[in-house]
Amino acid sequence: MNTSNRIFLYKRYERFWHWSQALLVISMLVTGFEVHGTYHLFGFEKAVNLHTIFAWTLLTLWAFTIFWQFTTGEWRQYIPTLKKVDAMVRYYTFGIFRDAPNPFHKTAEKKHNPLQRLAYLALLSMLSPVIWGSGLFYLFYSHWKSWGVDAYLSLEAVALVHTAGAFMMLVFFIAHVYLTTTGHTPLAHIKTMITGWEEAD
Numbered sequence: 021m022n023t024s025n026r027i028f029l030y031k032r033y034e035r036f037w038h039w040s041q042a043l044l045v046i047s048m049l050v051t052g053f054e055v056h057g058t059y060h061l062f063g064f065e066k067a068v069n070l071h072t073i074f075a076w077t078l079l080t081l082w083a084f085t086i087f088w089q090f091t092t093g094e095w096r097q098y099i100p101t102l103k104k105v106d107a108m109v110r111y112y113t114f115g116i117f118r119d120a121p122n123p124f125h126k127t128a129e130k131k132h133n134p135l136q137r138l139a140y141l142a143l144l145s146m147l148s149p150v151i152w153g154s155g156l157f158y159l160f161y162s163h164w165k166s167w168g169v170d171a172y173l174s175l176e177a178v179a180l181v182h183t184a185g186a187f188m189m190l191v192f193f194i195a196h197v198y199l200t201t202t203g204h205t206p207l208a209h210i211k212t213m214i215t216g217w218e219e220a221d
């Protein structure tokens with residue numbers, strides 16, 4: 021075992037972006053499932069308005085973040101690799117419960133483990149387009165006729181796709197929060213995302 025040393029992993033903008041996105045996604049889950057009729061919190065109309073405001077705020081945040089990822093070169097952190105994916109799966113399914121060492125060692129240049137890279141890429145390339153695509157069609161329902169898409173789309177289908185995306189986002193969120201607790205203490209990863217510093221083993 022190495023002695024403890026600190027590494028700086030998350031820059032200021034990155035932490036701002038991460039926590040704002042987290043807050044917005046949680047708010048979209050809360051308002052979205054109210055629109056769906058799962059519970060009553062703000063009232064339907066207010067929930068719809070809030071949901072729309074959060075959607076535009078998230079879109080703006082993403083525009084800045086995409087710019088940040090490319091100007092800093094940090095987008096490379098998301099390039100997928102299959103190397104050691106099997107070791108990570110073994111670790112999360114068995115090793116972690118037997119105090120086995122984590123097969124992946126973070127550095128500032130490689131801060132996502134191979135499984136994380138795949139998960140974030142899937143989120144970005146599959147779930148995001150589903151939620152955004154259906155969300156935008158939902159939002160611009162009144163324009164369908166002038167766009168000439170009303171013959172091909174139905175509101176029910178768009179709602180179903182959007183709701184399926186929302187459930188997938190909920191599953192991602194639960195798994196993501198669980199995995200934050202798997203550091204050397206349950207709150208270690210959360211602390212890193214707040215301060216930017218990781219206490220490496």
Ligand code: HEM
Nearest residue numbers: 045048049052053055056068075155156158159179186189
């Ligand atoms: C994390 C992201 C999101 C989640 C979890 C989410 C969740 C939901 C859920 C569960 C519903 C109710 C669906 C139904 O029962 O028909 C809904 C409705 C809706 N969502 Fe989202 N959504 C998200 C992102 C977005 C985005 C990015 C947009 C727009 C670009 C959007 C626009 C809408 C609209 C317009 C409605 C329908 C509101 C109405 O009935 O008038 N959503 N959302």
